[in-house]
Amino acid sequence: MGTFKIEGGHRLKGSITPQGAKNEALQVLCAVLLTAEKVTIDNIPDIRDVNKLILLLSNLGVKIQKNAPGSYTFQADDINLKYLESEAFKQEGSSLRGSIMIVGPLLARFGKGYIPKPGGDKIGRRRLDTHFEGFMRLGADFRYNREEYFYGVEAKKLKGTYMLLDEASVTGTANIIMAAVLAEGVTTIYNAACEPYIQQLSNMLISMGAKIEGVGSNLLKIEGVDELGGCTHRVLPDMIEIGSWVGLAAMTRSELTIKNVSWENLGQIPDVFRKMGITLEKKGDDIYIPAHEDGYEIQSYIDGSVLTIADAPWPGFTPDLLSIALVVSTQARGSVLIHQKMFESRLFFVDKLIDMGAKIILCDPHRANVIGHDFKSTLKATTMTSPDIRAGISLLIAALSAKGTSTIHNIEQIDRGYERIDERLRAIGAKIVRV
Ligand SMILES: CC(=O)N[C@H]1[C@@H](OP(=O)(O)OP(=O)(O)OC[C@H]2O[C@@H](n3ccc(=O)[nH]c3=O)[C@H](O)[C@@H]2O)O[C@H](CO)[C@@H](O)[C@@H]1O
Ligand SMILES: C=C(OP(=O)(O)O)C(=O)O
Numbered sequence: 001m002g003t004f005k006i007e008g009g010h011r012l013k014g015s016i017t018p019q020g021a022k023n024e025a026l027q028v029l030c031a032v033l034l035t036a037e038k039v040t041i042d043n044i045p046d047i048r049d050v051n052k053l054i055l056l057l058s059n060l061g062v063k064i065q066k067n068a069p070g071s072y073t074f075q076a077d078d079i080n081l082k083y084l085e086s087e088a089f090k091q092e093g094s095s096l097r098g099s100i101m102i103v104g105p106l107l108a109r110f111g112k113g114y115i116p117k118p119g120g121d122k123i124g125r126r127r128l129d130t131h132f133e134g135f136m137r138l139g140a141d142f143r144y145n146r147e148e149y150f151y152g153v154e155a156k157k158l159k160g161t162y163m164l165l166d167e168a169s170v171t172g173t174a175n176i177i178m179a180a181v182l183a184e185g186v187t188t189i190y191n192a193a194c195e196p197y198i199q200q201l202s203n204m205l206i207s208m209g210a211k212i213e214g215v216g217s218n219l220l221k222i223e224g225v226d227e228l229g230g231c232t233h234r235v236l237p238d239m240i241e242i243g244s245w246v247g248l249a250a251m252t253r254s255e256l257t258i259k260n261v262s263w264e265n266l267g268q269i270p271d272v273f274r275k276m277g278i279t280l281e282k283k284g285d286d287i288y289i290p291a292h293e294d295g296y297e298i299q300s301y302i303d304g305s306v307l308t309i310a311d312a313p314w315p316g317f318t319p320d321l322l323s324i325a326l327v328v329s330t331q332a333r334g335s336v337l338i339h340q341k342m343f344e345s346r347l348f349f350v351d352k353l354i355d356m357g358a359k360i361i362l363c364d365p366h367r368a369n370v371i372g373h374d375f376k377s378t379l380k381a382t383t384m385t386s387p388d389i390r391a392g393i394s395l396l397i398a399a400l401s402a403k404g405t406s407t408i409h410n411i412e413q414i415d416r417g418y419e420r421i422d423e424r425l426r427a428i429g430a431k432i433v434r435v
Contacts, residue, residue, distance in 0.1 A: 002411040004422065007431035008381055008402035011291065012254035014428040018242050018261060019045040019419040020070065020235035024197040026098030027174045028204050028233055029053050032062060032074035033105035034178060035208060037230030040073045044235060048416045049096045056092050056099060059083055081106075084114045090148070095119045096416075100131060100171055104178035107140055107153050117149035121388040121413075124344035130165050130172035137163045138176075138183055160185035160224055168193040168218060168313040174201055181210040183224040192220045195314040196236055196265040207231040237262050240320045241418065242287070243269050244393050247324040249289040250278045250296055251331055251401040253375070256428065258287040268317045272309060272325065275299050276332055295375050298334035310339035319343060320390055326350065327394040330358040330379065331401065332372035339367050349391035352384045353398055381406040386413040393418060400430055 020043035029050070032039045044050060046069070054072070058064050061080035065073045083089055084106075093099045097120025103113035113135075120126065132142050132153065140155040160183045165172065173193040178201075180187035192198070194216055202215040208231045211223040242261050249256035250273070263270075263285060270280050270287070277296030281288040298307055309329075311319035319342045326338045330353060340346050344365045354360055356379040359371040381404030386392030392414040399406035408414075411434070414421060422432050 001409055002415070003435050004396065004408045004411050005433050005435055006396065006399040006406045006408065008400050008404060008406060009378065010252070010400075010429060010431055012248070012252050012256060012425075012428040012430055015257035015259050016245055016424060016428055017259040018237040018245070019047070021045070021197060021238040022047060022049060022240070022417045023098075023170065023195075024200050024235050025050050026053055027101055027171075027197055027201045028235065029057065030098070030101035030105055030174075031178060031201060031204060032057065033060070033076045033079070033102060034109055034182065034205070035228040035230060036075070036077040038073050038075045039208075039230050040067070040071065040232045042071045042232070042234045044070050044072060045238065045419045046070065047419050048412065049098060052092065052096050053098050056102070059088065059092065060102070079110065081110055081112065084112070090116045090150070093118065097121070097126070097171065100128065101175050101178065103131065103151070103153065104135070104175035107135060107155060108158055108179045108182035111156055112152070112154045114150065114152045117151070123346040123388050128172070130167055130169040131175045133166065134163055134172060134176035134189075135179060137161050138179055138187065158183035160187040160222070162188045163190070165189065165191040167191070170195055170197065173198055177202060177205065177212070177220065177222065180222040181205050181212070181224060181228065185224055187222045187224070189220040189222070190218065192218050193313060194218055195318075196239065200236055204231060204233040207233070236265055239266055239269060240318065240390075242266065243273070243321040244324050244397070244418075246273050246278065246280065246287065246289060247328040248397050248400065250276075250292055250328050251397050253292045254428075255291040256289045257283070258289070260285050261287050267315050269321065272317050272321075275307060275309070276325065276328060276336070278328070296332055298329065298332045298336050298372065300334075306335060306337055308337040308339055311342050319346070322346070323349065323390040323394040324397065326368060326370060327353060327398050329370040329372055330360065330398070331375055333374040335369060335371040337367060337369050341366060346388065346391070349387050349395065352382070352395055353379070356380050356382050356398055356402060358398075378403045380404065383407040383409070385409040386411060389413050389417045400425075400432070
């Protein structure tokens with residue numbers, strides 16, 4: 001178990017460039033399985049989850065060439081389907097959430113897709129029904145081994161159909177799109193997720209020869225084609241990392257520029273932070289955050305009632321930034337209700353923040369009321385363990401703003417989604433070491 005030691009209370013200064021988006025990378029990496037031709041992907045983040053998926057693709061027989069840092073060419077022209085029945089696959093396939101998205105492409109191209117229960121954050125129930133109900137609607141036979149938590153779908157040829165998803169699942173939508181692009185006939189997916197990750201995947205598939213209409217909406221129409229070809233694709237900057245750096249700047253009252261953020265793909269993220277009183281300036285494609293010398297004040301609603309920050313499927317506010325919004329509000333002026341609607345175990349980390357002196361009432365597993373200190377009292381350093389990726393980065397932000405030296409264990413959770421985070425934070429003045 002890795003550990004960070006953080007000496008808090010220092011202002012940071014400078015600029016930071018976001019890595020490529022983890023959740024997009026996991027989708028587009030799985031899409032390389034849809035063609036025998038070469039696919040080149042740029043701006044792939046060097047993070048644990050992505051590297052695990054690249055290893056899994058390699059074990060499946062995908063030829064992989066590293067062109068430069070973050071740039072790879074993949075060729076899935078000789079896939080070893082026997083690997084799917086191996087013990088090694090049961091281990092490797094279950095170690096991250098994104099591995100679930102190999103199922104759609106394998107099913108569509110080779111007639112079968114298997115997966116052990118995928119990993120990822122333990123932040124509540126994470127069912128896969130949407131994925132498998134979608135595959136079944138396309139005509140696949142489904143089986144599930146309860147003893148081994150092993151899922152399988154098989155079909156000679158998928159057939160397009162209309163489907164209304166039971167929920168706008170992000171990885172579920174990606175999986176069904178990747179199956180439908182090679183199905184016979186037209187598939188209509190209503191209540192599809194439409195995050196920039198899905199838009200990027202769809203545009204990549206279109207450049208490979210897929211026929212997809214409605215990109216960016218929750219109604220997708222996909223006309224199946226016989227085969228797909230190669231392409232070149234670039235992953236967008238990671239909007240969750242961008243939001244994390246906004247939170248970091250505000251909590252440490254640092255002047256920070258976040259470079260090349262792709263403003264048009266940030267949705268509500270800038271406005272949610274603005275509602276928390278944080279100044280964000282658009283400078284070209286950068287975000288400039290001045291040092292908040294006088295702190296930041298949470299806005300009320302027009303009628304004067306308390307602000308709620310809640311998650312919702314895109315174009316709502318992403319659930320992956322709620323933990324960061326929560327930690328940032330511990331030093332705001334005013335109070336806010338943080339409502340995590342999607343996951344039921346994602347707010348329990350607030351215990352650690354309460355230990356550090358934050359004023360938080362956990363109303364129930366989904367809702368926390370935060371009363372900010374307005375920097376009149378600093379958080380106290382402590383020792384903690386990172387329970388999940390976004391709680392981990394939130395605790396790290398808290399530690400950087402706190403007085404004294406904090407220790408964070410289980411930093412593998414943070415490394416799942418943040419590239420060389422200690423090095424990049426040191427470059428803007430943070431006192432953080434990996435021990
Ligand atoms: C690898 C990857 O891409 N992971 C992301 C993906 O996970 P993932 O695709 O696993 O998450 P889903 O979108 O399937 O669902 C997330 C949670 O939200 C609930 N839910 C979902 C849709 C909905 O309309 N209503 C609803 O309540 C689900 O029941 C589940 O508990 O999307 C999540 C939701 O943005 C993000 O937190 C994860 O970072
Ligand atoms: C929940 C997340 O990731 P995963 O779905 O990979 O667990 C996340 O990125 O915040």
